Amino acid sequence: MLDYFLTFLIFVPVFYKIVEYLKLDILKLIIYVAAMQAIVMFLMLAIPSFQKLVLSIIDTNGIERSEGAFRFRGVGFTGLATYSMAVTQSFALYLFHIYWSKRLSVFELLYSIFLFILIFFSALLSARTSLIFLLSLLFSYLIIYFFTKNENLIKAIKFMFVLLFVTFFSVISILATINSPEIVKLLEWGGEVIFSFLNNGSASTASTDAMKSLFFIPEDYTILFGDGHYLSESGEYYMFTDIGYLRVLLYGGILGSSLFYSIFIYLSFLLLKSVKSNWGALYSVPLFIYSALLFVVNIKGSIFFDGFIAIKLMTIFAFYLLQKNSEIKYPSDR
Helix, strand or coil: CHHHHHHHHHHHHHHHHHHHHHCCCHHHHHHHHHHHHHHHHHHHHHCHHHHHHHHHHHCCCHHHHHCCCCHHHCCCCCCCCCHHHHHHHHHHHCCHHHHCCCCCCHHHHHHHHHHHHHHHHHHHHHCCCHHHHHHHHHHHHHHHHHHCCCHHHHHHHHHHHHHHHHHHHHHHHHHHCCCCHHHHHHHHHHCHHHHHHHHHCCCCCHHHHHHHCCCCCCCHHHHHHCCCCCECCCCCEHHHCCCHHHHHHHHHHHHHHHHHHHHHHHHHHHHHHHHHHHHCHHHHHHHHHHHHHHHHHCCCCCHHHHCHHHHHHHHHHHHHHHHCHHHCCCCCCC
16 A cells, blocks of 8 residues: 555656656657567567576566466566556557547558557457457447547558457467467467357356355455455465455455545546546547456456556556646647
8 A cells, every 4th residue: 555655646746757857758658668568578478588587587486487388478577477467558558549649650650550569469468358458448449430530540540450450360370370389378378268158158267267266255344344454474365365356355344445446436537537638538438448447357356456557657647647738749539
């Protein structure tokens, strides 16, 4: 919790001052950070020696993640691709429509779509949870495509869909021809939801099945006031559950949970309000969906803690828009 107070009271204002002093475009900055993460992920995946080097720097024990068929999970600046990384990468994707709203040269447009696809695949590689965010993102962009009056945005979204689908099916086709245990494991892991649906009629995975066993109803006192424990004395999940809502409930009860989540509801409100005031209500649709999905994914894990980087980026972007409301350089759709 201390991290949140430091972020809201110190980190975000200081970071804003740095961005303002250097005259940086916060939108591009967030996108480039996500793109750098994606590049590192794919370099680690393609070059095992580079992966070992990065993991040895990040964590002396992390080098074990560079071995075996599951080594595609040991990638990125954190050295471990998880659902929190997918959520963070996805946030950058939910900002591209704002960048595409302005007039771009052919090179700028194609380059931005290249970055979009790069980040898209990095989110897909991070966790299967990303499917929820990515499919919802594409749906929100279809809404914008059919209702926006911005011709620049219409053209960009159209090109993005074409290039994304061509790239996606091309990559899958190429990977399917490679006889490698790592690639086979990657495709099996990534397609587990689809295979499960085709074979059993239910979109489930081993992780979702395991998650069901983590649900339980605490005692009445714990529900009301919590136990004051987020982790056990041994550093494991308290009561051995990874369910986000349960972990916060076990710590602070209903009262603590209400206060905790109200912070993020208010943060989302500020973000959506600032986006709406600058570009119109239509531009806030993707970010509304993103904010809502955070609360959905919190069932899987404690995303408001695990995905703290994504929360920081949301806070920075909202704070920037509130401070620079009259100086936004991107056209609106009103």
